[in-house]
Amino acid sequence: MSMLNEGRPTRPDQAETAAPATATGNRALMLEEALIFEIGTADTTGVDFAPAPKVAPRLAGLERRRPIGLPGLSEQEAVRHYTRLSRQNYAIDLGVFPLGSCTMKHNPRLNERVARLSGFADIHPLQPVSTVQGALAVIDELAHWLKMLTGMAAVAMSPKAGAHGELCGLLAIRAALEARGDARSVVLVPESAHGTNPATAAFCGYKVEDIPANADGRVDLEALKSRLGPDVAAVMITNPNTCGLFERDMKKIADAVHAVGALVYCDGANFNAIVGRVRPGDLGIDAMHINLHKTFSTPHGGGGPGSGPVVFSEALAPFAPLPFVEKNSDGYHLVEEETAEDHHGGSFGRMVAFHGQMGMFTRALAYILSHGADGLRQVSGDAVLNANYILRSLEDVLDAPFGATGPCMHEALLSDKGFAEGFTTLDVAKGLIDEGFHPMTMYFPLVVHGAMLIEPTETESKAALDQFIMALRSVAQRARAGDTTLRSAPHHAPRRRLDETQAARKPVLVWAEPPLPEAAE
Amino acid sequence: MRYLPLTDADRSQMLHRIGAPSIDALFADVPEAARLSEKIPGLPDHASELAVERHLSALARQNMAAGEVPFFLGAGAYRHHVPASVDHLIQRGEFLTAYTPYQPEIAQGTLQVLFEFQTQVARLFGCDVANASMYDGSTACWEAIGMARRITKRSKAILSSGLHPHYVSVAKTMARFTGDELVHETPRLEAATDADALIAAIGKDTSCVVVQYPDILGRIGDQSAIAAKAHEAGALLIAVVTEPVALGALTPPGEMGADIVVGEGQSIGVGLQFGGPYLGLFATQQKYVRQMPGRLCGETVDAAGQRGFVLTLSTREQHIRREKATSNICTNSGLCALAFSIHMTLLGEKGLRELAMLNHGLAVEAADRLARVPGVTLLNDGFFNEFTLVLDRDARTVVRQLAERNILGGVSLGRLFPDAPEIGHGLVVTVTETCTSEDVEALAAALEEILA
Numbered sequence: 005m006s007m008l009n010e011g012r013p014t015r016p017d018q019a020e021t022a023a024p025a026t027a028t029g030n031r032a033l034m035l036e037e038a039l040i041f042e043i044g045t046a047d048t049t050g051v052d053f054a055p056a057p058k059v060a061p062r063l064a065g066l067e068r069r070r071p072i073g074l075p076g077l078s079e080q081e082a083v084r085h086y087t088r089l090s091r092q093n094y095a096i097d098l099g100v101f102p103l104g105s106c107t108m109k110h111n112p113r114l115n116e117r118v119a120r121l122s123g124f125a126d127i128h129p130l131q132p133v134s135t136v137q138g139a140l141a142v143i144d145e146l147a148h149w150l151k152m153l154t155g156m157a158a159v160a161m162s163p164k165a166g167a168h169g170e171l172c173g174l175l176a177i178r179a180a181l182e183a184r185g186d187a188r189s190v191v192l193v194p195e196s197a198h199g200t201n202p203a204t205a206a207f208c209g210y211k212v213e214d215i216p217a218n219a220d221g222r223v224d225l226e227a228l229k230s231r232l233g234p235d236v237a238a239v240m241i242t243n244p245n246t247c248g249l250f251e252r253d254m255k256k257i258a259d260a261v262h263a264v265g266a267l268v269y270c271d272g273a274n275f276n277a278i279v280g281r282v283r284p285g286d287l288g289i290d291a292m293h294i295n296l297h298k299t300f301s302t303p304h305g306g307g308g309p310g311s312g313p314v315v316f317s318e319a320l321a322p323f324a325p326l327p328f329v330e331k332n333s334d335g336y337h338l339v340e341e342e343t344a345e346d347h348h349g350g351s352f353g354r355m356v357a358f359h360g361q362m363g364m365f366t367r368a369l370a371y372i373l374s375h376g377a378d379g380l381r382q383v384s385g386d387a388v389l390n391a392n393y394i395l396r397s398l399e400d401v402l403d404a405p406f407g408a409t410g411p412c413m414h415e416a417l418l419s420d421k422g423f424a425e426g427f428t429t430l431d432v433a434k435g436l437i438d439e440g441f442h443p444m445t446m447y448f449p450l451v452v453h454g455a456m457l458i459e460p461t462e463t464e465s466k467a468a469l470d471q472f473i474m475a476l477r478s479v480a481q482r483a484r485a486g487d488t489t490l491r492s493a494p495h496h497a498p499r500r501r502l503d504e505t506q507a508a509r510k511p512v513l514v515w516a517e518p519p520l521p522e523a524a525e
Numbered sequence: 526m527r528y529l530p531l532t533d534a535d536r537s538q539m540l541h542r543i544g545a546p547s548i549d550a551l552f553a554d555v556p557e558a559a560r561l562s563e564k565i566p567g568l569p570d571h572a573s574e575l576a577v578e579r580h581l582s583a584l585a586r587q588n589m590a591a592g593e594v595p596f597f598l599g600a601g602a603y604r605h606h607v608p609a610s611v612d613h614l615i616q617r618g619e620f621l622t623a624y625t626p627y628q629p630e631i632a633q634g635t636l637q638v639l640f641e642f643q644t645q646v647a648r649l650f651g652c653d654v655a656n657a658s659m660y661d662g663s664t665a666c667w668e669a670i671g672m673a674r675r676i677t678k679r680s681k682a683i684l685s686s687g688l689h690p691h692y693v694s695v696a697k698t699m700a701r702f703t704g705d706e707l708v709h710e711t712p713r714l715e716a717a718t719d720a721d722a723l724i725a726a727i728g729k730d731t732s733c734v735v736v737q738y739p740d741i742l743g744r745i746g747d748q749s750a751i752a753a754k755a756h757e758a759g760a761l762l763i764a765v766v767t768e769p770v771a772l773g774a775l776t777p778p779g780e781m782g783a784d785i786v787v788g789e790g791q792s793i794g795v796g797l798q799f800g801g802p803y804l805g806l807f808a809t810q811q812k813y814v815r816q817m818p819g820r821l822c823g824e825t826v827d828a829a830g831q832r833g834f835v836l837t838l839s840t841r842e843q844h845i846r847r848e849k850a851t852s853n854i855c856t857n858s859g860l861c862a863l864a865f866s867i868h869m870t871l872l873g874e875k876g877l878r879e880l881a882m883l884n885h886g887l888a889v890e891a892a893d894r895l896a897r898v899p900g901v902t903l904l905n906d907g908f909f910n911e912f913t914l915v916l917d918r919d920a921r922t923v924v925r926q927l928a929e930r931n932i933l934g935g936v937s938l939g940r941l942f943p944d945a946p947e948i949g950h951g952l953v954v955t956v957t958e959t960c961t962s963e964d965v966e967a968l969a970a971a972l973e974e975i976l977a
Contacts, residue, residue, distance in 0.1 A: 307858075
């Protein structure tokens with residue numbers, strides 16, 4: 005049925021008025037959505053099953069006796085619930101997502117398609133290896149690329165994410181040191197490091213000591229050298245570092261660390277800046293994790309899953325974890341467990357139940373093959389170009405603490421210096437939300453006051469960058485001018501600023517049935 | 526390159542603003558010796574979408590997909606039917622391509638899902654609270670052992686022989702470096718669980734007892750007595766659930782006194798995926814909340830008084846506490862948690878119970894049919910959807926012979942416990958709603974032939 009033009013107004017004839025509140029709380033396409041516990045019932049379901057065979061249960065007398073308390077929704081209700089919720093999220097698919105250190109680049113949809121091929125998605129990790137030769141080939145092919153791109157001797161594929169990769173690297177280092185009878189107790193970490201670095205070192209039983217940065221935002225080589233000694237097991241360095249700068253002295257650092265018998269761990273979170281142009285193996289690094297969910301574009305999914313393969317130098321390769329894939333004349337094999345008959349050098353053992361993040365391997369391999377050696381070199385080039393373009397387009401309105409030291413790598417670091425009294429980095433971030441952008445990483449790295457770390461990645465067009473720069477310049481100028489409306493931003497998001505203090509003081513982590521209203525007299 | 530939008534004209538304009546002569550000049554901080562002047566040799570150049578899809582499809586075809594053959598594998602990873610709407614919804618870009626919800630005003634979708642997920646997991650496990658996910662069941666299990674150490678200030682953990690051997694391996698790897706002492710034995714091919722041995726082993730220096738429910742051989746044991754003895758000794762009971770569908774039919778560990786319940790959530794919504802990504806579930810009782818690892822989502826209000834959700838209690842976490850954090854975990858399994866939560870919402874109480882009873886009923890019928898094969902004995906008295914058959918010969922060979930007949934017949938104990946030949950005749954068989962009676966008949970017939 006078409007809508008008739010007769011008998012109805014065809015142009016707005018009312019003067020602009022303030023928007024009234026709605027009865028539902030909805031605002032046209034912006035729909036509020038209650039919790040499943042408020043809209044579902046225990047008797048509703050969105051899945052039909054064949055009837056269960058009539059058998060006497062053999063559940064050892066442990067049949068569930070009490071209700072679980074799980075609400076169900078019909079399929080349409082469920083589709084609406086999650087579709088409405090999804091619309092309250094910002095995402096790369098919507099616009100620039102310049103979270104420094106997180107590498108929020110485009111997630112190609114081909115990668116989603118290949119990961120869902122039944123030959124990858126529907127195979128069990130304990131199937132006979134003769135039935136999963138193609139899966140092992142994917143792992144082997146991806147491993148080959150990672151070794152070639154990093155110039156390293158070996159790679160452990162099983163770590164589940166970046167921090168898990170750090171754990172893998174440090175366990176290999178510790179195993180290697182123990183193998184030479186050299187117990188050491190200290191891991192040195194620059195103060196600009198990701199929080200996972202010191203947490204990982206402590207998790208492995210090491211004492212963590214900070215190393216200071218110099219005025220150029222890099223590791224202070226002399227301070228590091230003066231702390232090195234026979235008690236130091238490893239140095240964990242992020243390169244490019246979390247200030248978005250290349251550690252120019254990396255090779256000298258590695259040489260000094262090796263000279264005292266210690267090893268170099270590199271946090272590879274920022275590998276996107278150098279992929280195809282610099283091989284960490286040429287810089288003296290012994291172990292480095294690679295976040296497939298950063299450099300190689302597997303989707304972040306609102307907080308994972310990630311994947312954190314770790315490349316190793318010759319010195320550490322024998323200590324890599326189980327399981328691993330081997331190839332010989334009759335195909336691929338999986339070395340799963342250390343057994344009495346079957347020793348694998350100094351492997352430090354297993355760190356996850358199965359073989360790692362297969363679903364991420366297929367996606368990352370599709371990404372790598374799509375780019376090839378030439379495309380990956382262009383990735384790092386464009387990523388660094390985009391970051392420098394942002395840095396130089398903003399440094400007249402935002403303080404760039406290391407802007408004078410030369411070009412940045414893949415991310416631009418700015419600070420809150422010059423804001424009006426009482427205005428903070430948080431205000432700028434929330435102002436950007438109103439402008440339709442995801443904010444940058446804020447208050448990290450800790451070495452810069454009110455830090456704003458902007459990583460555009462290579463997949464943003466110049467037009468998108470120009471619009472982002474225009475928006476951030478405007479918000480920065482409001483912060484400098486003391487525009488108080490910025491203090492209460494965001495004004496246009498699904499929620500205003502949320503009270504994190506209340507959330508932490510009286511944690512409500514699960515839904516509870518609200519108390520029944522007092523019975524009426 | 527289809528994913529790289531800059532044109533050469535863009536690049537020269539941008540370089541002009543930057544004041545650099547070339548992109549290479551932006552890499553001036555890299556020492557000359559480490560700077561590659563050309564692309565890395567020996568690797569292919571970029572490829573079309575069609576070419577990449579063709580290559581990977583060819584590799585996928587070299588695998589025997591579970592859905593194409595009679596399939597009976599479990600042992601920590603389970604094949605269930607996942608409704609079509611689950612995959613549709615998790616592929617919405619607003620979920621798929623979002624980051625960890627650090628800016629809550631524009632991440633309420635992810636945050637509300639996490640709040641709902643935490644509630645679903647806590648209720649399923651019979652616990653007060655749950656976190657926003659871990660990497661997988663095995664790492665969640667180790668994190669629970671570490672949490673018990675922090676709470677009890679003791680470091681001796683007693684692991685049930687029924688705990689998944691890979692979970693034991695992960696704990697052993699970590700314990701080597703943390704100094705925890707782990708007590709563990711290989712399981713025996715008996716119908717009863719090792720509850721009595723565990724109870725006898727608990728002492729004043731025990732930090733925790735770790736039991737799996739149902740265990741690696743499919744056995745189900747009441748944990749109340751273990752919990753009572755552990756608590757009497759000042760230790761915690763950690764229960765591990767690798768097949769959460771079982772809790773649609775079974776009393777949850779939290780109701781039997783478990784202090785921490787961890788699990789592998791893969792069987793609901795996530796799929797097999799050759800072992801990952803999976804979904805670590807982690808729940809505990811209210812008094813231990815602040816010792817929990819991992820992210821937590823909590824309810825709060827915004828400046829206008831509207832209900833909203835935020836990540837909370839982050840003073841336990843690495844980005845705030847650094848070396849004093851409860852765990853080093855950062856990225857977890859957000860999208861898998863979403864898939865789990867959607868699938869669980871579609872099931873609801875009614876659907877989960879039906880699914881569980883359907884699995885159990887089919888498993889009972891299959892167990893009885895397979896036990897009639899000459900040379901096969903059923904080990905279990907009680908089980909959910911997974912049971913152990915004791916064959917008259919090494920099960921590893923039988924599994925290979927079954928695969929040659931295009932049947933994926935189960936997981937041999939020889940593969941799981943390569944150093945324990947005394948239990949090598951055991952075959953762990955799982956029967957879910959995806960197995961048909963024709964599948965069971967095919968497996969029985971093939972076993973009859975192989976064992977004849």
